[in-house]
Amino acid sequence: MTERSLAGWKAIARSVRGVAHERAELPNQDAFRLFPEDGGPCLIAAVSDGHGSRECFRSDVGAEIAVRVAIEALTPLLEPQQVRLPTLKHLVEQQLARDIVTRWKSEVDKDIDADPLPARQEQRGQNTTEEANHYIPYGATLLGVLVTGSHLVCVQLGDGDIVTVSANGEVGRAIPKDERLIANFTTSLCMPEATREMRVKFQPLSNDAPALIMLSTDGYSNSFVDEQSFLKVGTDVLAAVKDSGLDSVRHQLGDWLSEASRLGSGDDTTVAILCRTELDGATPAAADQTSGALPKGPGG
Amino acid sequence: MMKRPGGELATRPLHFIWIADCSGSMSSEGKIQSLNNAIREAIPNMQKVARENPNAQVLVRAVRFSTGAYWHIPQATRVEEFRWSDLRADGVTDMGQAFQLVAEQLRIPPMTERALPPVLVLVSDGQPTDDYSRGLSLLMEQPWGRKSVRIAIAIGSDADHVVLQNFIGNPEIRPLQANSPEALVSYIKWASTAVLKAASSPPSQMNRDAAPAANVPIPAPPTVESGPNSPADVW
Numbered sequence: 001m002t003e004r005s006l007a008g009w010k011a012i013a014r015s016v017r018g019v020a021h022e023r024a025e026l027p028n029q030d031a032f033r034l035f036p037e038d039g040g041p042c043l044i045a046a047v048s049d050g051h052g053s054r055e056c057f058r059s060d061v062g063a064e065i066a067v068r069v070a071i072e073a074l075t076p077l078l079e080p081q082q083v084r085l086p087t088l089k090h091l092v093e094q095q096l097a098r099d100i101v102t103r104w105k106s107e108v109d110k111d112i113d114a115d116p117l118p119a120r121q122e123q124r125g126q127n128t129t130e131e132a133n134h135y136i137p138y139g140a141t142l143l144g145v146l147v148t149g150s151h152l153v154c155v156q157l158g159d160g161d162i163v164t165v166s167a168n169g170e171v172g173r174a175i176p177k178d179e180r181l182i183a184n185f186t187t188s189l190c191m192p193e194a195t196r197e198m199r200v201k202f203q204p205l206s207n208d209a210p211a212l213i214m215l216s217t218d219g220y221s222n223s224f225v226d227e228q229s230f231l232k233v234g235t236d237v238l239a240a241v242k243d244s245g246l247d248s249v250r251h252q253l254g255d256w257l258s259e260a261s262r263l264g265s266g267d268d269t270t271v272a273i274l275c276r277t278e279l280d281g282a283t284p285a286a287a288d289q290t291s292g293a294l295p296k297g298p299g300g
Numbered sequence: 301m302m303k304r305p306g307g308e309l310a311t312r313p314l315h316f317i318w319i320a321d322c323s324g325s326m327s328s329e330g331k332i333q334s335l336n337n338a339i340r341e342a343i344p345n346m347q348k349v350a351r352e353n354p355n356a357q358v359l360v361r362a363v364r365f366s367t368g369a370y371w372h373i374p375q376a377t378r379v380e381e382f383r384w385s386d387l388r389a390d391g392v393t394d395m396g397q398a399f400q401l402v403a404e405q406l407r408i409p410p411m412t413e414r415a416l417p418p419v420l421v422l423v424s425d426g427q428p429t430d431d432y433s434r435g436l437s438l439l440m441e442q443p444w445g446r447k448s449v450r451i452a453i454a455i456g457s458d459a460d461h462v463v464l465q466n467f468i469g470n471p472e473i474r475p476l477q478a479n480s481p482e483a484l485v486s487y488i489k490w491a492s493t494a495v496l497k498a499a500s501s502p503p504s505q506m507n508r509d510a511a512p513a514a515n516v517p518i519p520a521p522p523t524v525e526s527g528p529n530s531p532a533d534v535w
Contacts, residue, residue, distance in 0.1 A: 020355055020501045053503035054517060139506060159504070183417040183447035185507040222312060222414050229307025236305030244302060256304050263309040266355030266501065 008041035009147055010280060012250040013272035016257040018219055020266035026052065029140075030217050030270040031063035035071045042078045042148040045272040046070035049160060049217040051139040051188065052268075061111060062104075062138030066189055069103035070144040070155070077146055077153060085151060089202040092153055097198035100142070100155065104189050108138045135190035142189060142198075143215045145174070147274060152205055157198040158186040159218040164210040165234040167279075174213070175199050186218075212238045213274040220257065220271055223264020241275050245282025249273065311357045314416040314499055315376060316346070316492070317405075318362040319398050321424035321455070326389035329535055331425055331455050333386075334481040338488035340384040345493045350379045353500035356416055365398035366391030395428035395463070396435030403435070406444040417499050417516050418448040421491045422467050425455035425535070432463060440469070449499050449516050451491045453478055456535035476521055479533035483524040494519045 017028040029050030034043070048066035050059025073096060077088070117137060141158025154162050154174040159181045162174040178199075181187070187197040214234055224230035240249050257269040318339060326332040339362075350358045359376035363369060364387055372387060402420060405411070411418075439445040452464035452475040464475035476491075478484040495518060502516045 020353070023352075024501070049504065051504040051506070053505060056503070136506075139504075141504075177413075179413075180443075180507055182413050182443055183415070184502045184504050185447065186504045188506045191506055223309050224306055224414075225308040225310035226412070226414075229309075233306035236303075240302055240305065248302065252302050259304060260306075260309055263311070264355065265312055266353075 008039065008149065008277055009043035009274050010039035010246055010277050011037075011043055011045055011272060011274045012246060012253060013045065013047070013270070014250075014253040014257055015268065015270035016254060016261060018261045018265070018267040018269060021052075021268060027060055028268045029060045029063060030219070030268045031060070031067045031140075032215075032270050032272050033067035033071050034272065035075065039277065042146070043274055044071055044074045044078070044144070044146045045213075045215055045274055046074075046142065046144045047160065047215045047217060047270050047272050048143070049141045049158065049186075049219070049268070049270070051186070053139075055136055056139040056190075058111075058137040059139050062108065062140035062189065065104055065107045065111070065138065066140045066142045069107060070100055070142055073100045073103055074144060074146040074153065078148060085204050088151065089204070092202045093200055096153070096155060096200050097157075098195045100144075101189060101194045101198065105135060108135055111138070133190065133192070139188045139190035141186055141217070143217075145213055145215060145274065147209070147213065148205075150205055152201075152203040152209070154201040154203075155198060157194060158188055161214075161216050161218070161221050161230075163214045163216070163231060163234045165212040165214075165238045166208075167211040169235045169238065171231045171234040175201055209276070211276055211279055212241065215272040217268065217270045219265050219267030219269040220260055222267060223260040223269070237273060238275070238279070241273075242279055242281045246273075246275060246280045247282055311355050312414055312416045313376075313412070314356045314358050314496075315405075315411075315418040316358060316360045316379070316496060317402055317418065317420050318360075318372075319402065319420060319422040320362060320364050320372065320387055321393060321395070321426065322364045322366040322387050322389045322391070323393040323426060323429075324366070324390050325426050325458070326455070329456075330481065331535060332389040334484050335423060335455070335488075336384065336386045337481070338485040339492075341485060342488050342492040343379075343382060343384060345489060346379050346382075346496060349493050349497045349500065353497060356500035358496065358500070363398045363401050365394050367394060369394050369397035369401050371401065392429040393424070393426050394430040395422075395424065396430040396432035399432065399435030399439045399467075403439040403442050403445055406439070406442040406448070408444065411444045415444070417502060418444060419491070419495055419499050420448050420450045421488075421495075422450070422452045422464065423455060423488075424452070424459050424464065426458050427460040428463055433466070436467060449495060449518065451495060452476070453484065453487045453491070455484060473518060478524070479535045481534070486522045486524050490521050494521075
């Protein structure tokens, strides 16, 4: 394999506590995880936003569990053995959501076994006509992306954004916005209908792979005056990566998120940025790069 | 240092709308003037809440209803600049038309998806004389109508609590009964401060299909002495 075909993806991520949470002396309820952390031919990123309400008093734990199980559920898809893409697509669309939710609930059950909920929370349900739902205290959203040389998988449950940027700067949403989710309402891993509500997208890749993918919790998008101002982040970050390198963006990312929270939503703000290695302005191979095509992966 | 990516940053708008009964009965026993005084007195407290929650841009306006409904203060005004002009009372009680006016402003646009839950405070001393349920339906057809925090204050014993409860639409929140100017001031202050503060920084809430619960955790209202033998009750 050539050095170029070994090129793949790098990622950075950062989470900052919202200024509103600082004022209220509440912890950061967001979580993120990257795998592998140093990047490579394939990459997984997961971001989660714990609800932080009074009834979701362990949602910071729920968010940590969410990103961990997302990585676990997506890892087998990095290098599917002898599975054709259409078959893989079918498996992902039919089973991935249930797998993630089941893993999440299982881990929450373990956490409760190790640290039981207060008796009053155990008996509380969503309302008097529903069964007690002991997952509510851990309620969290989930954004997940897996990218290889041959396919892209995106999952989303709840608010937040997965934005893609093409090599020529076109910005789009990997998963369309859920128009129901306004006024801080969100779908959640703790809901009985979580599997049904989780949206999954499988996209075979050839020469149309995104140049950059950004996952962010809603604290970030809610900090911009409008949709266009938020989506502009994608094109600007890609330009910064090309010009100054991903490592330079990493050094600035915390300040950018803090500023967004301070001047915008006030909420916890978490962003994960995945970019193709050959577009990193600080990578020697990028100097020889003449096209934006990704090398084919083992599944292609 | 690299330039921050993205466009303009902005705090999130929080629309606060007074919906005031200006029917003829409000002109008796000083009720309309008590309402005017209570709202005017609440302004500095609202401004204080806004300063303490700088990530919410509080925008205030008011609807009045009697014979027909009209925007009393039509422009969504930054609370820092908000001034109250007195209401006058005369006519019937077209509450449904008031709901319809509010519904029109809660459409997207002019509302945006990134706004905070609007706070609607209905104050009434009687029964609607129009088809209020039609106006309420129009309000609830709007996503921002459904997601708004709705508070109702009843002035005097003739207010229709069934109507007010239907407006609130949440069994966990009851209409507040104001039988005196002091009680009205207390409830107006609560609605414009404690409720405003809760809506300014709401935690995420699950999008349940089940019966609506409070989408914004509302603090308990103040306890006001009232009842058949209370010397304070004048309405």
